[in-house]
Structure formats: C-alpha cells, structure tokens
Amino acid sequence: MTDKTYNADLSRRHFFGKAAAAAGMAVAPGVFLRQVHARPADQAATSEQRWGILIDTDKCAKGCDSCVTACMDENGWGRADASEDKSGPHQKAQWIRKVTIKDKQTGHVQSLPLMCQHCENPPCVDVCPTGASMKRADGIVLVDKHICIGCRYCMMACPYKARSFVHEDLEDQKVVAPRGKGTVESCTMCVHRVDENGTPACVEACNADNHNAMYFGDLKDPNSEISRQLKQYGGKELRADLGLNTGVRYRGL
Amino acid sequence: MSLRQLIQTTIMAGLIALPFTVLAGDTPSPEIPKAKEKATEAYGCVAPVEYMRKNHMDELMHKRDDTLREGIRTDKFSLAECINCHVTPEEDGQFASFGEDEHFCSSCHNYASVSVDCFSCHRDTPEDTDYRHTFNSGNNPHHGKMALKGKKLSVETLQVLTEGDQQ
Numbered sequence: 001m002t003d004k005t006y007n008a009d010l011s012r013r014h015f016f017g018k019a020a021a022a023a024g025m026a027v028a029p030g031v032f033l034r035q036v037h038a039r040p041a042d043q044a045a046t047s048e049q050r051w052g053i054l055i056d057t058d059k060c061a062k063g064c065d066s067c068v069t070a071c072m073d074e075n076g077w078g079r080a081d082a083s084e085d086k087s088g089p090h091q092k093a094q095w096i097r098k099v100t101i102k103d104k105q106t107g108h109v110q111s112l113p114l115m116c117q118h119c120e121n122p123p124c125v126d127v128c129p130t131g132a133s134m135k136r137a138d139g140i141v142l143v144d145k146h147i148c149i150g151c152r153y154c155m156m157a158c159p160y161k162a163r164s165f166v167h168e169d170l171e172d173q174k175v176v177a178p179r180g181k182g183t184v185e186s187c188t189m190c191v192h193r194v195d196e197n198g199t200p201a202c203v204e205a206c207n208a209d210n211h212n213a214m215y216f217g218d219l220k221d222p223n224s225e226i227s228r229q230l231k232q233y234g235g236k237e238l239r240a241d242l243g244l245n246t247g248v249r250y251r252g253l
Numbered sequence: 254m255s256l257r258q259l260i261q262t263t264i265m266a267g268l269i270a271l272p273f274t275v276l277a278g279d280t281p282s283p284e285i286p287k288a289k290e291k292a293t294e295a296y297g298c299v300a301p302v303e304y305m306r307k308n309h310m311d312e313l314m315h316k317r318d319d320t321l322r323e324g325i326r327t328d329k330f331s332l333a334e335c336i337n338c339h340v341t342p343e344e345d346g347q348f349a350s351f352g353e354d355e356h357f358c359s360s361c362h363n364y365a366s367v368s369v370d371c372f373s374c375h376r377d378t379p380e381d382t383d384y385r386h387t388f389n390s391g392n393n394p395h396h397g398k399m400a401l402k403g404k405k406l407s408v409e410t411l412q413v414l415t416e417g418d419q420q
Contacts, residue, residue, distance in 0.1 A: 044323035136324065144321050145374055171350070173376045175333050180374030195324045 038197040050120075050139035050247060051189055052219040053203060054226050054235050055112055057252035059213035060206075062100065062111040067214065070205030071096045071115075074190060076174035083170045093164040093179075095187045096202060110253065113202065113214075116141055116162040116187035117238060118247035124154035124163065133184075139219075139247050140191050145183040154184055159239050162186045189247075219247065283364040286357050288338045299329050309335075313371075332371060337379045348378035 039045070072078035077093040084092055096115035102108070118141045124133045125141065132148035135141045143154075143163075155163045163186040170180055176192040179185050190200035203216040217226035229235070235249030292299045299305075300312075312330040319325040328334045339357040342348055349355035351372040354363055358377075362369055 039324075041326050044319075044325055134322065136322065138324070142321065146317055146321070169373070172378075173374065175376050175380045178374040178376070183374065191324065192326070195326050 039195070041195075045136055045138040045140075045195070047137045047139075048220065050219045051194055052118070052139070052217065052226055052247040052249065053189070053200065054215040054229055054249045054251060056213045056215075057110045057112045057250055059211055059252075060111050060113065061209075061211055061213075062109065064111075064209065064211065065098050066205040066209045066211075067113045067202035068096050068098060070201040071187070074174070074201035075177035075179075075188070076172075077164075077177075077179065077185075081170065081173075083172065084166070084168050087167045091165075091167050093166065093185060095164070095185070112250060112253075114160060114162070114238075115202075115248070116158075116189075117160050117244070118187075118189060120245035120247070122244065123157040123159065123242075127153040127157040129153065136191070138194075140189045140194065141186075142188055142191065143184050143186065145178065145180065145185070148183040150182040150184065152184060158186075159242060159244075280364065283354070283360040285360050286339065286341050286355065289341055290338060292338065299334075332375055336375075336377065340378050351377035 069079070072080040072095075075095060077084075077095055081093075096113055098111060099114045100109060100111050102110075118135075118139055120135075120139065122133070122135055122141050125135055127133075129151060130147045130149055132144045132146075133141075133154045134144055150165065152165055155161075155165060163184050165184050166179055166181050168181055173179055177188070190198070190202075193200060199216050203214040206212065206214040215226045215229055217224035219227060219230075221227055222231075229251075230249065233251055235251045236253050237244070237246045237249060238253075288298065291297045296302065300308075305312075309330075313332055313335075316330040317332070320331070335357075340348055341357075343355060349359075351359055351369070352363075354360055356377065358369060358372075
C-alpha cells in the first residue's frame, strides 16, 4: 500500500533520490523529464497538483476553431448535440468559444479561445446556494449537477461568461459528460481525461493541428512544460484586477 | 385497545392491503434483462444480487460524489458500468431507452412505480456497442480506452521511467 500512497513527502524524497539517475534522461541541460504519477483510479485528486492551461495568442490562428469543435465532440454539446434544437444561439451551451479582439489604436487583431478560467477563488462557487458549484482539490472548477437547482447565480457571477444553462431535455449524452435540462454547465478541463493522466480535448486538437498554442499541465510542478513556459515567458490572467488567480493564462495579449 | 383504535387499525390494514388485492394477478412480475457478462465468478454482479437489489441506490449515490468531487473513477458501482453490462441490445441491435419496459432500470422501476432522474443527464445506453470491460483489477479507470489519446507516453512507460527501481 505504501508504494501506492499518494504522498507529498514520499514523492519529493523519491524525486531527489532519483535526480542523479534522471540526469541520464535530461532532455536539455537543466530540463528533466517530469516526474509523472498516474494517480490510481481509486485515489482522490489532491491539492498537490493544480491544473492549468496556457494559451499563446500569437500562435492561435484566426478563423481556426479546432479547440471548440474538439470540445463539442468530446463533451457532446453544440453541433454534437442534435437534441438541443429549440434553443436559440444565445441559449445554447457554449463551453468554449473563440473570441477576436482588436486594438482600436493600432488595428492589431488577436484571436483566442475563452472558457472557464478555473479560478483559485471562483466567484461562481462563492454565490452558489447549494454547493453545486465547486472547486476540486486540484483546482478544476465543476458543477455538481446532482445538486444544482438551476438558479443561474453562478452564470451572473462569472466575469468570463463561461457558464451555460441547459433549457431542453437532452438525450444520447456522452458517457464522460452527463448534462441535462435545468442545470448549469461549463468547461470541465476534460476532468475525465485529466483523471487518467490525459490532456484536455481542446489542447490535444490544437497540437494535432500543429498550432501548439495551448499548453496543459500542473502549475505546481516547476518542471512541467506549462510552468517552465510561464516562468520564462510569462502569462497574463484575464481581469487580473479581480484577484481570482485563474488557472487559464494567456500570453501575447 | 379502544373501539376507536380498533377501527383505525382496521382501516389502515385495509388501506395497506388494498393495492395487493387489486393488483394481485393483474401485473406480471417484471422481466429483467440479463446482464451481458458475469462481473465476478462468485455472484455474477459486482456485489451479490440481493445486496444490489436492496442497496444499488445508496451505492450509486455514494459513488457519484466520490467520482465528481474527488475524481475517484473506479468500475465498481459506476453507473456507466451498470449500463454497459445491463443494458443489452434488442433483436434489431437497438437499445431500449430509459422509460421503455425493456430497459434494465425501467423494467423494475416502472413496475414499482419509483421514478429515477439519473437519465435526465446520464446516458441510458452503452456508448460503444463493442465495448466490453475487464473486471480483473476492479480499479481500472472506467473510460480507460480513451485515456492516452495523443502524443503521450503510456502509463507503463512512465512507470518504468520514473519508478523503475522501486521494487
């Protein structure tokens, strides 16, 4: 049992113990292959990780929406959901959307995906009257639809307009993404993939298209790709003035 | 026992017995579809059938919170696994949806007139008809087939790389 226990001290000691051996696997000077633990399925997510996404807006192609369509296909909303046909465009679910912004002074146009920012201090969680809006130990913000009453306070509280409300009876949902009438929903950072050591569908699609504008990883691990990118080149929060400490960061804005 | 109590008791007993007298013989026992496979050799399902009949709702309730709030994604008592094994295709290859008597959950719930709201959000049929799960470990992630899409090292490879000398 001990060697399977997810334990901070153990893994840290383990890491230092391994440093010498790992030198042989160094990818580049000072850069080591990340110590990855696939968390066993029977163990809870812990605060040893904080999952985040870094988006490089300079690499994000204008007119490309692979991240959006990948999310639709993965989670079964939008075009992948034929049953939500009575809702208007302003009512339909939008877990992730492409936003184009233009600097009026210079005319510089940028394109970026916008979704739940997975705040450390999420306003949606603050306002939820039932505790349905919640943040997991590893920083992923979710809606517990089992206890969501559909009041939509969280939708009003969210500064990023990241949440949607389902207005219609649905059928043939994806197994990995249960969703139904009367509940609020938003980007889950593909939590079902993350729990299996995977990568969110949007990030995967972006890389598959060779845009490589999105990095997913553990913000608490200094050796993860996302942490090294953030350390070297930086990354901004949207509405940093709100002090939400978002898990999704943007570079090039 | 006073006369009043006696009358009350008699009326209550009559009311309780009423449905049985009315329905007796009218409604046949539900035909519960057979599961696709045996999860365990000992008792078929993931727990003895008597236990599952009585306690499946509590186990599902417990599991849903573990899964959603803590990310514990094991097979046992996972609703997706119940559906994968118990909702079987009909002769035409189609699956009955929840609400039709042929659906595993509906077969009993309709009979007992107990409503369920799982399926207003959850899918009521298996997503992939070829999908068969192995129950060997009991701890496999239940969507394991999609775990390592993309350009990632396999878990085994990573374990060798990072924990090779732990044994």
